[in-house]
Amino acid sequence: MPTIHVMSVIGSAVPAPLRADGLLACWYVVSDGVAVSGPFTSRAAAQLKATSETDKTTRHSTRH
Numbered sequence: 001m002p003t004i005h006v007m008s009v010i011g012s013a014v015p016a017p018l019r020a021d022g023l024l025a026c027w028y029v030v031s032d033g034v035a036v037s038g039p040f041t042s043r044a045a046a047q048l049k050a051t052s053e054t055d056k057t058t059r060h061s062t063r064h
Contacts, residue, residue, distance in 0.1 A: 002031045004053050006046045015039055
């Protein structure tokens, strides 16, 4: 089962359009170390997406 986390990036790692809007940090949802969603402008938004991704993964791996 994949491991899903929220990853933050700061400074020059933030995409240029977000830096142009004055953001110095953003967040991504990563699965097994690979970004699968983002960038998000808040950790809360990334966490919501990570939770929904975890729920999808859990549902698919459950046997009946």
